């Protein structure tokens with residue numbers, strides 16, 4: 001049987017939340033890997049450009065998010081997360097993954113990633129794989145995470161013969 005290289009919709013959306021760019025760098029790397037895997041319609045976007053209702057249009061979402069303050073969202077994610085906390089959206093059609101970036105020296109390690117994960121699950125969304133949390137030296141964790149994630153995206157795709 002012959003399968004087309006290009007995956008059909010829904011393509012994954014990579015959403016990043018960042019203060020100083022680490023999460024954006026990794027989200028863009030992950031997006032490039034997805035595109036190279038055939039997800040030519042995959043997108044990458046800053047969380048500040050979205051509101052929670054936009055998740056209804058993106059049934060497959062990959063979050064790469066850092067934590068600031070003391071377990072708080074980075075400033076670009078404040079409005080989105082505030083709205084998500086207040087929201088009663090039905091996200092039962094959403095599948096998601098989260099890579100959190102943080103620093104183990106903080107008591108609320110990857111606090112925003114944890115709170116985001118909990119809120120998405122409370123609204124009915126389903127994780128593709130357990131949340132991953134990376135310390136300041138995040139490269140090895142990222143590399144292992146993306147290798148686990150990409151096959152899961154494909155198993156959620158519909159290939160065209």
Ligand SMILES: Cc1cc2nc3c(=O)[nH]c(=O)nc-3n(C[C@H](O)[C@H](O)[C@H](O)COP(=O)(O)O)c2cc1C
Nearest residue numbers: 018019020021022023066067071102103106109110
């Ligand atoms: C002022 C400040 C506060 C931070 N607060 C936390 C925190 O509460 N929990 C955590 O895990 N990491 C914390 N971090 C670490 C950042 O999340 C980490 O450096 C991350 O890689 C930054 O990613 P970004 O460039 O995408 O924002 C903090 C860093 C700074 C400088």
